[in-house]
Amino acid sequence: MNVSIIGTTGYGGGELFRILHHHPVFRIQSVHTTREEIPLDQEFPHLNGITNLKLEHIDTEEIAKHSDIVFIAAPSGVSSKLVPAFAETGIQIIDLSGDLRLTDGEVYRKWYKHEPVDSRLLEKAVYGLSEWNKEKIMDAKLIANPGCYPTATLLGLAPVVKERLITPDMIIIDAKSGASGAGRSVTKSLLFSEINENFRIYKVNEHQHIPEIQQQLNLWDAEVAPITFNTHLLPIIRGIMATIYVKLSENMDTDRLIELYKEHYLQHPFVRIRQKGKFPSVKEVSGSNYCDIGLHVDERTGRLTIVSVIDNLMKGAASQAVQNANLMNGLNEKMGLEFVPLYP
Structure with a gap:
């Protein structure tokens, strides 16, 4: 399955790339940013020799045409502007920002100081706390990945x-x-x-x-x-x-x-x-x-x-997002995630 990552220049997006690069089923099709279009290894030099992908601007129709899943690791307030367009394409969406987590738009406006997304989208979003919402996640098309x-x-x-x-x-x-x-x-x-x-x-x-x-x-x-x-x-x-x-x-x-x-x-x-x-x-x-x-x-x-x-x-952002993607697609939830912790 092909996946795209939006917000790849952040730490969460960088971890998504690291996890998905080794995933046995998900293949990184494209990476995206609202900033300068440059090779990804210029933004993250530790990826030198590992990837030839270039950061691209965001075109929802093109992303949906070539990918099955889009991970949105953009900041709150930015993500909410992207989700509605992606939702119309039918692509699976996993949003790592806080824009879809609160079911009450007024509560979101009070705490995040941004305009909330349409209430109809909030109703469709499944809160992706993997261990406690597994059945709903397995049937979802739109996931609100929990905060750390x-x-x-x-x-x-x-x-x-x-x-x-x-x-x-x-x-x-x-x-x-x-x-x-x-x-x-x-x-x-x-x-x-x-x-x-x-x-x-x-x-x-x-x-x-x-x-x-x-x-x-x-x-x-x-x-x-x-x-x-x-x-x-x-x-x-x-x-x-x-x-x-x-x-x-x-x-x-x-x-x-x-x-x-x-x-x-x-x-x-x-x-x-x-x-x-x-x-x-x-x-x-x-x-x-x-x-x-x-x-x-x-x-x-x-x-x-x-x-x-x-x-x-990881569990607070990128790896939980991949765990949710596994569940959404009927895969073993551990797939691509059985990392031994780094120690010391």
Whole structure:
């Protein structure tokens, strides 16, 4: 099957290229940008000798004519202008921006500060949280790929929220990400001298991923109250750690909850649950499609601490998008994604 990538000059688009280049079924037909049309290896010198593809401008009809799937890794606000034209062609669309994730256009306008796409398209878009929406993804033509923070957070919370094992009015998420999550744009706050040997909070109680997380939690349990969610910038390149605090609604110990999580994710090969007393670090999932989760019940407070880690560019973006493409086309969801994490 032929695929095209839009937004190939970003980190997420670059990871899509790396994954799809080795995929046994998907073949990269073309790569696209809104910027200068140059050979891809001029934008990414590490691809020298690996590809002869040239960055092309975006022509929806031509892309749809030669490809079966288009991955849109353009920024929010840009992607929303491309999706309607692609939707008319019948091509499979996987959108990695936030433009299709929120079902309420007014909520999107408030948090993203852009005009929302037509509500009829939002209704067609399937939220691509691979482990929890598999059946809908398999029948979809239009996928809203989840955000990086929501992926780590929702995979960590899903079992206890769906089983109604926590009090719904106190969910606190303390999340941290590497600098690549902000993209390749030149920003003062992302200069090496600003982030090295530093650690800071940003978008305090205002991160645009809050409504995305809240929306999915309320689909699992309508009683879940507004969450507290804050993000921090780590002085590393890639990786997300979401440390989540919830109050248990009944007495449960760590062993029982670990077994619950293992049962829920038994058929999901990319979620790994740690043994009691063991907690994951971001390095242990780097370059992979894995989400690793560690759990601990504090019997003194009755609170459960959930530690969920992913690679923000992989499970949080590109590799989850390919996992969704596999599911959409009846392929084994692991196809082309069984990377061993990079370590150290």
